[in-house]
Amino acid sequence: MAEIGVGMLGYAFMGKAHSHAFRELAYLAWPPPLLPRLVGIAGRNEQAVGEAAKRYRYDYATTDWRDLVADESIGLFDNGGPNSLHAEPTIAAAEAGKHVLCEKPLGRTADESYEVWRRVAATGVKHLCGFNYRFVPAVRLAHELVQEGRVGEIRHFRGRYLQDWGDDPTLDTWRFHPDEAGSGALGDLGTHVIDLARYLIGEIASVSGLVKTFVADRQVDDALETAVEFESGAVGTIEATRLAFGRRNAFQWEINGSEGSLYFDMERMNELQVFGGDDDRTRGFRTVLVTEAKHPFMEFWWPPGHIVGWGDTFMHEAHHLLKAIADDGDVAPHGATFEDGYRASEIAEAIVRSSTSGRREAISFRSL
Amino acid sequence: MAEIGVGMLGYAFMGKAHSHAFRELAYLAWPPPLLPRLVGIAGRNEQAVGEAAKRYRYDYATTDWRDLVADESIGLFDNGGPNSLHAEPTIAAAEAGKHVLCEKPLGRTADESYEVWRRVAATGVKHLCGFNYRFVPAVRLAHELVQEGRVGEIRHFRGRYLQDWGDDPTLDTWRFHPDEAGSGALGDLGTHVIDLARYLIGEIASVSGLVKTFVADRQVDDALETAVEFESGAVGTIEATRLAFGRRNAFQWEINGSEGSLYFDMERMNELQVFGGDDDRTRGFRTVLVTEAKHPFMEFWWPPGHIVGWGDTFMHEAHHLLKAIADDGDVAPHGATFEDGYRASEIAEAIVRSSTSGRREAISFRSL
């Protein structure tokens, strides 16, 4: 069985989630497209990264990501570091011929994201931006239903990503430092909403946004509210906040079309609410438990009715990327490419611009 | 027991709902503040209004609302006619010394609404604008919880009123005629969201809106999407649509504050979702069935757990107005006055202006 060496940058939240994914896929998705071998893991804290290497069973740990770039046994570079460490290592790895998986947001600014995309695309390696919610079974099913016309012509998309951990002025992580994070709820949560909006509905044409910081002395945004128009003419909202008390990980979205509607809440990520196609007397939103064996992700798992967890989305994502590498296939449309990563940044930046200018901002994208 | 004669303009949807309310309150809310006597009902279609008079047991029917204004036995004029018939009869009735209840939106434009308010306020009669959702038990409870500080400092309000009956280009009612209705989903549904936003959160400072018509040849809006900022600094969204397939009467809103959160859906109008005040291990949104006997509306009804219906909100509203009349008390804050009706129109118009201009529009209100 063909193997691929994996080098990981970051050992904390995303480092753990991604390492788990590579371990998990190798015996659940059998046979795997490529068998991941966990080669090296890099991080700034020597003791912590050493411990992580033992825990996740990487061959070695290093405090210099350049060691991973230089390691010829590594075929896939996975960047789960803070946002300020996305661009340089990812570009370097790609230019060293490694396929790259980079967490979102791709860069701290649209310019930086564009640069990552431009430089990496030029190398010809496979690139995937870690919008892992595309790999929720219910999201994939929603995409299929939309593509098949089951919801008809789409009129509305309402997306909001609500968390509540941000309401403590003493909190201090890189996520609150503009130089490391680029932005707050916008880059962290808002880009997820933007990406699914694009994946499910299509391209965004304009935004009218409000970006807001509530917590005293905080340097990044806590929340954003946006009225949005799509190129297709559909209209809706994009919202994100770290201050929705009681909502722990509530990435909720609804689509209304001329033939049907869909509703999703990440806190019940195994369910998709589906409306349409019923007779008048028994019309209603169906609570679909998305665990049928024929689903492209659920084939890896258990019999119908046995649900998966949040961490498992990364396994689906890793499997998708490894398959594209093994088959020399496309990461798009189901995986977010670095172009998708760049476009999400461009739209996020337009929301900030709109908030400042008070004007609806039309979106225009750079091409290569 | 003191009586009050009621004259009703309109016999269709609102005429039926209001007549039902006056009938119902007189034996449920015992003793009533004033015993309503249903005197006369006016409508354009002679046969239909005659039938309605028999059905709801008014003493007489008329095709000329001026008959009601001239009738000295009528102490309360209730205007449930189309929007184009709100201003003139309501003003005339008030100037004839009758208390007035006028359905929302108060006028077709902010100017018209202002004029109704100005002229009626000058007469000194009691005036209530029919934002009946203030009289949903769960909404009143939400208001109380907010006022008591149970949700803390409010950061977000997300309100949307979703219906789905508008997706048929052959539909033709006065609601689709700009001259009769003034606007579409905006005046019909959007003003409800605006009014509850103001009742629950406080005054709105600015709006960034998109107003949209999807159905071919339709003369009024089908939907609106708005990012909104409140004077307090809270931010959120206001949305309304007649094209959310599968949502029949889904007036949903959520409030997030520093101490708690509230969620409501009109399709489950007897429930309020309440978050806050729990220990970490058992924190979660509580599904509160708002039927306790101590609630200001539920005292009229059944033992706890036995729910009320949509039509019953009008009984609560009518009771509130009759009590203000009987006691010479204030309609505000729990009832919407004509000033509230005017302000909702002003904000609705700013949403339209913003949609056209592409700019965030600050709201300013006229005073008397």
Add this chain to the structure above:
Amino acid sequence: MAEIGVGMLGYAFMGKAHSHAFRELAYLAWPPPLLPRLVGIAGRNEQAVGEAAKRYRYDYATTDWRDLVADESIGLFDNGGPNSLHAEPTIAAAEAGKHVLCEKPLGRTADESYEVWRRVAATGVKHLCGFNYRFVPAVRLAHELVQEGRVGEIRHFRGRYLQDWGDDPTLDTWRFHPDEAGSGALGDLGTHVIDLARYLIGEIASVSGLVKTFVADRQVDDALETAVEFESGAVGTIEATRLAFGRRNAFQWEINGSEGSLYFDMERMNELQVFGGDDDRTRGFRTVLVTEAKHPFMEFWWPPGHIVGWGDTFMHEAHHLLKAIADDGDVAPHGATFEDGYRASEIAEAIVRSSTSGRREAISFRSL
């Protein structure tokens, strides 16, 4: 329009609910099959029944129900008194030629219920036993779906009626006195479950029951648990309790058949959960808001999506009975006849017998 005089026994919970129903139907269900005229109301407390007569606008009050029986202007005798007052007045009214509506349980024992049925049936008047939950729109829809074969061959019925007001040893109403009530949760709540089981599934063949009193010094049962088999071979459970803390009026039932399933909760009485008839990928329970205009009860009400309340079931029930009277039609199958009332008592008694004997008890019914 033909009228019918109504005489009411009882002015408390059921007296209020039934009086409200007769008032309401006359102008919502237009034209009514017969126009109810509220003639007289009887109760033991002179002051209270006098107040009730004013409130519900009966022509007169009396402390002797025999006055109602003797009143020739009364065509319908409605018995909403305590259980110990069901038999004698109801029989007397029927034998005086009046149609009769009697609250459930029909009698305190199966013998008493049988006697009421036998004596009343012999008179030829219309008789309806007040199992009002047959008149919930969602229950009627469920009945239709079952009859049409939409759920296929039924395998399971699970019914439970959960309330939580009984956990106070100092509570004292007639409902806790065996001589007045006959039984506790069994007659009050359990018979509702038994009746809907019979209405929706068919006749019950045997029961294995446990009847339990938890509260010290209480003279009637607090709860019952029953494994049940239907004549069709379907199996399931029947449960009722006044001690399910947090469940206010949770009459919940589920039906599983070879083609579909149905689920209902009285606390969300406007919804029916319907499963069946979907493709594999989008199968799921549909939350059907039972408010479509074509529904036999909803035609009386508001546009789709606008829900009704618990009290409105009595209006549907009263309308059904008045129509049977006006047309000389059958109360069955949608209304519970006194035979249904008797059969519910017979089954309830078998549950008690089973609890005592420790044996599964086969049910056999007496006929006339």
Add this chain to the structure above:
Amino acid sequence: MAEIGVGMLGYAFMGKAHSHAFRELAYLAWPPPLLPRLVGIAGRNEQAVGEAAKRYRYDYATTDWRDLVADESIGLFDNGGPNSLHAEPTIAAAEAGKHVLCEKPLGRTADESYEVWRRVAATGVKHLCGFNYRFVPAVRLAHELVQEGRVGEIRHFRGRYLQDWGDDPTLDTWRFHPDEAGSGALGDLGTHVIDLARYLIGEIASVSGLVKTFVADRQVDDALETAVEFESGAVGTIEATRLAFGRRNAFQWEINGSEGSLYFDMERMNELQVFGGDDDRTRGFRTVLVTEAKHPFMEFWWPPGHIVGWGDTFMHEAHHLLKAIADDGDVAPHGATFEDGYRASEIAEAIVRSSTSGRREAISFRSL
């Protein structure tokens, strides 16, 4: 780090789930109590078990489980085979000094289960019966709340395990062969309900059951319905079925006590509904997302709000057993011992006896 060699019997559903668990725990629960080394896997089909060994990365595969028993490098024998293969290999492994994990039901009959318990207990090894639902985070929280008195004196337990895959007469697996499975829904699903009833409420005193086979020519039961009494005096129901169309994996239970209530549904396994401790106005069931870091299982996982999947319960179970082995601690009370496995069988058999005899059956347990 101390290691323990694992030998696995069975490679299908449970073999996959358990192998996944051992792989997963070693890098999520860091440091693990013991580091599992996957040594050998046994199964009847040579090709399939060989493939499984590669997939889950066992050192070797064998078609004779005696090879595992004889392998001195194996310290833990995990029996995920069909029920007919539970007793002999499990006893042999224990008598060879290996700790044992055996899937439920422990044996096909109470006698067989007793024998497994007796023989294994005599060896002094650690033994755990695979009632994995004790290792659902929400179930563990429920246990804690009950133990702390948060629900008060318990009056009711209603448990039902509903699946819907059994309605096809052509299905043929060992689960439908009495000699291999012992029973149908009873051993497969019913024992899970029995075990959680005992874990959460306490010992069961008597059962009144109905066991039913619906599908033609099926040799095992499809469903059971039971009224149950606990030694504490609490009463309730235990139900299981493979014919609840639309319920995929709906293991639902509710507890009502004098101070609170709890509700759980396995299809939303990350949620616990908790009632109690609120003021009257805002009382209601809280939807608790059981993902707080302080929870004994959730410490292994992601930040709050990020849910786990069904398969992850086995990781929690494996961790619990390894910790008991490493510390020479007790498997009870949070893990089910073989005594618990035996008792579940004894109760299951009493349900069958009751179904045949038509009598309530008191439970008595054998001791060692």
